[in-house]
């Protein structure tokens with residue numbers, strides 16, 4: 001699979017080179033997503049109910065809550081904004097979104113950016129019109145509206161194209177899928193507008209190997225997230241081995257945040273946010289902003305934790321070791337600093353009790369002065385120190401000068 005992916009990328013690169021020698025190069029868009037994109041997306045809370053008003057209200061609240069100042073810039077409309085195509089192939093919005101240009105202008109007037117959603121098939125996952133055969137037309141329309149971010153979701157491309165054109169031929173299906181994502185990548189680039197390109201095809205066919213070459217700024221690595229600890233932990237665990245694929249401009253996307261959604265406990269919300277920070281994951285909140293509780297706002301706007309996520313080195317962290325049901329995750333930061341997250345992943349508080357930290361396993365020797373990023377207080381990590389963490393909770397420490 002991986003050999004095939006590299007081959008495909010080589011073929012694509014050659015194709016682009018050939019095209020480059022024949023046609024004038026499209027205008028070079030400024031680089032986007034140099035750190036993992038931050039913002040808010042409508043899907044995890046509103047799903048198919050989202051309206052123009054919800055997006056305007058959310059933009060207002062991203063500003064008034066302090067989220068914008070903390071770095072949340074994109075307000076992204078997910079699925080269900082789409083209407084029908086007219087005789088000229090122009091896709092219209094549905095009644096929930098009367099005027100997309102006006103909505104984009106409104107979001108921009110708040111100093112924010114706006115995102116939208118489509119897919120390479122005939123239909124989106126919600127059954128609305130998608131972009132097959134209209135890629136350039138749609139990309140141009142997004143640019144005319146002032147769209148800054150596109151999430152492009154595979155969905156009906158599977159029955160529409162893969163199963164029709166290449167039944168039972170996985171290699172041919174992969175080529176078709178890569179071709180479809182390449183097509184929209186080129187269409188976005190040709191608009192000349194800097195538009196973040198988010199691939200959503202659930203991590204199939206080692207997307208991390210070929211997405212950056214198509215201009216992908218982020219790509220989902222798994223199926224959908226839900227606001228349940230088991231799912232969040234399973235997704236975090238599935239990021240192992242993908243660290244080397246992330247970097248400025250191109251990120252693994254373990255899906256949008258569920259912080260503040262469902263019945264997640266405060267500890268689970270904190271740990272979810274911590275893991276996404278360690279993973280250099282895009283931080284797209286997906287909660288009910290009008291009813292955001294202060295403790296959820298405090299998690300989403302914790303500047304120290306966001307600084308871990310947004311660290312300019314852009315190096316994705318990983319699980320460094322585990323001891324029973326306690327896991328130690330680390331991330332290297334610019335200037336030689338280190339983030340250490342000690343996570344009680346199990347359901348029983350006493351499953352590993354007390355946990356003793358092994359500094360040597362982190363390559364550290366002697367006491368390490370740091371800051372506990374969830375209490376904001378200084379903390380010194382010492383070898384073999386007992387650390388008591390409640391089930392699903394976390395201790396997150398930044399060490400500026402690890403030894």
Ligand code: GAL
Nearest residue numbers: 043078079125126153200224
């Ligand atoms: C799924 C996607 C979700 C959401 C939904 C919309 O495929 O993973 O994040 O976009 O489609 O229908």
